[in-house]
Amino acid sequence: MRSAFYISDGTAITSEVFGHATLSLFPVEFKHITIPFVETEQKAYEVKLQIDKAFKQSGEKPLVFFTFVEPQLSDIILSSEGQCFDFLTAYSGQVKNTIGVEPVPRTHRTHSIHEKSYDFRIDAVNYALANDDGSNLKDYDVADIILVGVSRSGKTPTSLYLALQYGIKAANYPLTEDDLDMMRLPNALQNHKKKLFGLTINPERLAAIRNERMANSKYASLRQCRLEVREAEMLYKKHKIPHLSSTHFSVEEISAKILAETGLERRKY
Amino acid sequence: MRSAFYISDGTAITSEVFGHATLSLFPVEFKHITIPFVETEQKAYEVKLQIDKAFKQSGEKPLVFFTFVEPQLSDIILSSEGQCFDFLTAYSGQVKNTIGVEPVPRTHRTHSIHEKSYDFRIDAVNYALANDDGSNLKDYDVADIILVGVSRSGKTPTSLYLALQYGIKAANYPLTEDDLDMMRLPNALQNHKKKLFGLTINPERLAAIRNERMANSKYASLRQCRLEVREAEMLYKKHKIPHLSSTHFSVEEISAKILAETGLERRKY
Structure with missing residues (x-):
C-alpha cells in the first residue's frame, strides 16, 4: 500500500487536514503516517530515511505533505524519494503578490497555546x-x-x-x-x-x-x-x-x- | 480591512484550516468570513455578490479559499472580484500524476457523518x-x-x-x-x-x-x-x-x- 506522510515542525494538523482532503478525492487506500514536531536537522534526516524505506518496501512513491518554517528542514524532506507537497509555501507566494506584504514565518503559528483564542x-x-x-x-x-x-x-x-x-x-x-x-x-x-x-x-x-x-x-x-x-x-x-x-x-x-x-x-x- | 473568505459545498473546515495556515504567515489582520454549504448556483451567485461587495467597500481584493465538487459552482466563485485559491484542485492534479488514478470527487468527503470513523x-x-x-x-x-x-x-x-x-x-x-x-x-x-x-x-x-x-x-x-x-x-x-x-x-x-x-x-x- 502506498504511504502518505504528514510532517511538520508543529502538530502537523494543517498537513493532515490538507493532505487528507486531497487524498479523499481518490478511490485509493493509503497508509497514513503523521510525524509532528520535526524541529532539528537530525530528526528531519530520520524522517527522510523513513520515507525512503517506505518507497523501497512498497515500490510506490510515498506522498509527503509537509510544512516547515526553516528551509533547511524542507530541503532535507525534499531530498527524499517521496513526492513532496510543500503546499503552504506555494500559496504564500500567491498571497504575497496579492497583498504586497512579505510573509514572516514563525513556528507554531497555528494550533498552539499562543493563539489569541x-x-x-x-x-x-x-x-x-x-x-x-x-x-x-x-x-x-x-x-x-x-x-x-x-x-x-x-x-x-x-x-x-x-x-x-x-x-x-x-x-x-x-x-x-x-x-x-x-x-x-x-x-x-x-x-x-x-x-x-x-x-x-x-x-x-x-x-x-x-x-x-x-x-x-x-x-x-x-x-x-x-x-x-x-x-x-x-x-x-x-x-x-x-x-x-x-x-x-x-x-x-x-x-x-x-x-x-x-x-x-x-x-x- | 481586507476580507478572507472560506467557502465550500460542505463545512468549509478544510478551506478554513488551509486558508488560516496560509494567512498566519503574514503580519496582517484579515476579516474572516466562512460560508459553508454552498450547494446551489443561486447560493454561489449570492456569495459572489458578497465577495464583490467586500472588494468595493474596502478597495482591497478579498482572498477566497474554496473547495467545490461541482465545477459550475467553482466557476461562479472564480468570476468574482476575489483572488481565488482553488487549492484542492491544483494539488489533486499532481497527486493524480503520481499515483496514476483519476480523482472521483464526491461532496461531503470529509467532516461528514459518513466517514468510517x-x-x-x-x-x-x-x-x-x-x-x-x-x-x-x-x-x-x-x-x-x-x-x-x-x-x-x-x-x-x-x-x-x-x-x-x-x-x-x-x-x-x-x-x-x-x-x-x-x-x-x-x-x-x-x-x-x-x-x-x-x-x-x-x-x-x-x-x-x-x-x-x-x-x-x-x-x-x-x-x-x-x-x-x-x-x-x-x-x-x-x-x-x-x-x-x-x-x-x-x-x-x-x-x-x-x-x-x-x-x-x-x-x-
Whole structure:
C-alpha cells in the first residue's frame, strides 16, 4: 500500500487536514503516517530515511505533505524519494503578490497555546462541561448559545465541538417529558429565548441510539421516541426556536450549520 | 480591512484550516468570513455578490479559499472580484500524476457523518465524559489511554480532544493527595500500567489556574501546587510512566505529542 506522510515542525494538523482532503478525492487506500514536531536537522534526516524505506518496501512513491518554517528542514524532506507537497509555501507566494506584504514565518503559528483564542477555548470547554445536560441553570447569562433537545439528540458532542473548535460557550438543556407534555419552555430558559437552538432527530435513529444505552426500555422504544420528537418539534415551532435535524449530520456539520444560521461569532479561526 | 473568505459545498473546515495556515504567515489582520454549504448556483451567485461587495467597500481584493465538487459552482466563485485559491484542485492534479488514478470527487468527503470513523469518535466522546476525573473505574479495560495528573493539569480537555479528533478512548484519573503521599499507584490503575500517561505542569501556572477556580484556597496556593507537582513527577519516574508538561502546549500539541510518543493508533485521519 502506498504511504502518505504528514510532517511538520508543529502538530502537523494543517498537513493532515490538507493532505487528507486531497487524498479523499481518490478511490485509493493509503497508509497514513503523521510525524509532528520535526524541529532539528537530525530528526528531519530520520524522517527522510523513513520515507525512503517506505518507497523501497512498497515500490510506490510515498506522498509527503509537509510544512516547515526553516528551509533547511524542507530541503532535507525534499531530498527524499517521496513526492513532496510543500503546499503552504506555494500559496504564500500567491498571497504575497496579492497583498504586497512579505510573509514572516514563525513556528507554531497555528494550533498552539499562543493563539489569541486559546484561553477562550479552554474556558468554553469547562463551561460546556459545567453546563451539560441541564446540570447548572445559574450561568446561562454568559452562554453564547443554549442547545435544547430530547435526550440523545446530539446536544453534548455538539456543545463540546463548538467549545473546543470555536471557543463558543454552549450550554445544553434536555427537554423532559414534563416540558414536552405542557408544551412550554422550561423556566430556566424563559429569559434566554434568543440563545436557544433546537436539535431534532429521526425517531428511528433516536431509538437505535437509546437502545445502545438502555436496551428494550420504554425510554428507547420507538413509540416513546416518536412521541418525544414530535412534541419537541412542535415546541420549537410554537416558540419560534431555530432548529435542525442531527440525523444525517456530523458534529462538524451541525456546528457549521448552527454558526451559519445564527450568525454566532466564533472566537477562533 | 481586507476580507478572507472560506467557502465550500460542505463545512468549509478544510478551506478554513488551509486558508488560516496560509494567512498566519503574514503580519496582517484579515476579516474572516466562512460560508459553508454552498450547494446551489443561486447560493454561489449570492456569495459572489458578497465577495464583490467586500472588494468595493474596502478597495482591497478579498482572498477566497474554496473547495467545490461541482465545477459550475467553482466557476461562479472564480468570476468574482476575489483572488481565488482553488487549492484542492491544483494539488489533486499532481497527486493524480503520481499515483496514476483519476480523482472521483464526491461532496461531503470529509467532516461528514459518513466517514468510517464517525461513530468511533462519538463513542469516544461519550467514553471520555463517563470516565472523566476518576468518575468511573470499571471501564478501564476498554480505554486506549488513561491520563493521570494532579487536578487542573489539563487532563479533561486533552481527553476530549483525543476523543473528538481521533476517536481515541481516553479516561482520566486525578492523582489525589493520598496517592501522592504514599507514592503509589492508585488501586484502580494497577492493572492498566501500560495505558497510563502522565501530565505535569509548572506549579506557578497551576496555581494561577486553580486560583481562578478557588481564589486564595489552600488548593490554589503555590506551596500546595509545588508539593503536588513534585510528588506527581516523582511518581511518574518511580513507576516509569511516560509524561509531559502541559505548561506551554495547547491541547492540540499535547495530543500530537502523546500520539507520537505512545504510538497509539488513531481511528480518524
